[in-house]
Structures are given as C-alpha cells and as structure tokens.
Amino acid sequence: MGIKIDALKCTGCMACEMACGYHRDDGFALLSSCIVAYRTREKKDYFGVLLKREEDLLIARPEGTEIRRLGETEEEADSGKEQDASAKPMLLREACDLCEEMEIGPMCVKFCPVNAITEE
Ligand code: SF4
Numbered sequence: 243m244g245i246k247i248d249a250l251k252c253t254g255c256m257a258c259e260m261a262c263g264y265h266r267d268d269g270f271a272l273l274s275s276c277i278v279a280y281r282t283r284e285k286k287d288y289f290g291v292l293l294k295r296e297e298d299l300l301i302a303r304p305e306g307t308e309i310r311r312l313g314e315t316e317e318e319a320d321s322g323k324e325q326d327a328s329a330k331p332m333l334l335r336e337a338c339d340l341c342e343e344m345e346i347g348p349m350c351v352k353f354c355p356v357n358a359i360t361e362e
C-alpha cells in the first residue's frame with residue numbers, strides 16, 4: 243500500500259501537512275510532517291506536494307509526478323518552499339509510515355478536502 247497524489251486537484255491548503263504533523267508529534271507541528279505542500283512564487287495557482295518516503299522523495303507537480311532518490315533533489319534542500327529560511331529540509335524529516343498505528347488510516351488522505359491524496 244502507498245499513497246498517490248494528484249497535484250492537479252491540490253489547492254495548497256496544507257491540511258495534509260498539518261494532519262501529518264499531528265500524527266508525528268501530537269500537535270500541529272509542521273516541521274515534523276513528512277508531507278509538504280508547496281507553491282511557487284513565480285507561477286500563480288501552481289500547487290504541488292512533496293512526500294518523503296523511506297527510499298525516495300515523491301514530487302507531485304501539476305505537470306506530473308516524479309520520484310527521486312534521496313540526495314538528488316533541489317527540493318530536499320529547500321523543502322519546496324522557495325526562499326523560506328524556516329523550512330526544514332526533506333532529507334531531515336522522517337519518512338512516511340502510512341500512519342500504520344492510526345485506526346483511521348493515513349491522516350493526509352482523510353484530511354485532504356479535495357481528494358488529491360488517495361491510497362493505492
Ligand atoms: S500517510 Fe501518514 S505519515 Fe504518511 S504522509 Fe500521510 S499523514 Fe504523513
């Protein structure tokens with residue numbers, strides 16, 4: 243089982259990031275989240291989502307999804323939050339555990355208001 247992200251549906255609301263932070267840290271600690279919503283400053287209405295997994299980083303952008311091995315991506319260095327000095331690098335975050343201990347299943351899936359994240 244894994245999770246799939248459709249960036250074309252994403253509105254950048256950050257609910258997934260908050261839900262994951264809650265799962266990780268019993269609080270709305272965004273720096274603990276292994277899923278990160280981002281937008282770019284150059285393009286209007288452009289939303290994407292980064293997901294740190296055990297072996298790689300899933301980068302869901304409107305133009306498609308990429309999977310990159312850890313250590314190879316610019317997004318790791320800036321968490322996709324360009325020019326945001328407070329962002330924690332993806333490399334330092336824990337990998338997604340698919341919310342294995344949560345009775346309701348993956349929190350990000352449950353909390354995404356537009357069903358951009360689904361189980362597969
Ligand atoms: S499945 Fe759970 S651990 Fe994985 S990104 Fe979603 S909320 Fe975070």
Ligand code: SF4
Pocket residue numbers: 251252253254255256257258259279291353354355356357358359
């Ligand atoms: S909860 Fe859904 S819409 Fe909101 S940022 Fe995450 S993927 Fe995008």
